Amino acid sequence: MIKAIVFDWAGTTVDYGSQAPIIAFQQAFESFGITVPTAEIRADLGLDKLDHVKKIMAKPDVQDKWREKHPNDSISQAVDQIYRRFQTEIVQVLAKTSQLKSGLVELVAYCQQRGIKYASTTGYTSEMLGHVIPLAAKQGYTPEINVTSDLTNGIGRPNPDMLLYAMDKMGVEGPHSVIKVGDTVNDILEGKAAHAITVGVVEGGNLIGLTEDEYNSLSIAKQNSLKNRAITILENAGADYVIDNLQDLINLISAIDTDQKYEPQPAPILLTPGPLTTSPVVKKQMLVDHGTWDDEYKADTQAVRQALLKLANVSSANYTAVLMQGSGTFAVESTIGTAVPKQSAVLMIAINGAYGQRMAQIADYLDIKHVDLNFREDEITDWHQIKRALDAHPEVPYFAIVHCETTTG
Incomplete structure (x- = not known):
């Protein structure tokens, strides 16, 4: 029986696409003349923010840029200065990105009806989170306890300390009755380390990393492709379940409480000629619709045809391959x-x-x-x-x- 849920914040319950940390990190580094690609920042989202700055500054190319721009300041001084600037930048950004994600209000009502407690852990500091909590409360989201690494002697994700602290304060014993929900690899690792049930959220999360308008402007095929990539990353991190959005968690909790499998039963291994059995990765890719007249599809077709000619060791001047x-x-x-x-x-x-x-x-x-x-x-x-x-x-x-x-x- 599920007794408690511990949520992440940015990208999970608020801030569709987890934009706030990206904007603040980039502005903090840019203020010192250093450009950090979005992908590099997103790779470690979910960490304690000071640890995140240290991890970025540990990259040799970033250190080279710092020494070029600030030859008189050490790398440790760089970490301190950039982190302080991040703290300033994030406060300004949080006020604009703390809109609740779709499905959260309904999920909260479901938890209250069933007596399921809910709390949060985050990579934000208590000061940063202090700007988000009242904004979320006005929209109907008030976790019982909000845990930052300030409360766990500076130990944040992927360690389990914040999650275990939240469980203790809620009076919940037994991690197998607790769901940890997040949109990053570090969220999943935190839950696994605490032996909780781990659930990854795809839509509006860090691994897709788009605003809601950007995501909705994509074709269904492109959306599915991005979701499948995010699902694979979360599953490879060890997620017990992966859901599209927070409202899906209602059905998942019901399934877990009734000992039902949320995922369909795995198909049997087929021994008929073919072979016909395909891996989950292949099945997921086949869920993406492709238009035969799309430029990407045509380019793939031409690449396969050319590869077949190369395999046959013949020239395209005299031969062609027809699929x-x-x-x-x-x-x-x-x-x-x-x-x-x-x-x-x-x-x-x-x-x-x-x-x-x-x-x-x-x-x-x-x-x-x-x-x-x-x-x-x-x-x-x-x-x-x-x-x-x-x-x-x-x-x-x-x-x-x-x-x-x-x-x-």
């Missing part, structure tokens, strides 16, 4: 039917199973002369036998073999 959709047998038939002349050539086929036999049947159907070299289904085709057969049949310029015979299992 055709169909089964493996379809591909084999199209290759034999177009690559082997019917009148003037002989095809040798090394047969060690059903697909080799099918090659012979295709050759018969297409009136292509062929010499068959037979092996047992459980026997590896022997190169020495094949070479002797080729030497004995100098009229053979074409050779076919099944790289991996499916029927062997």
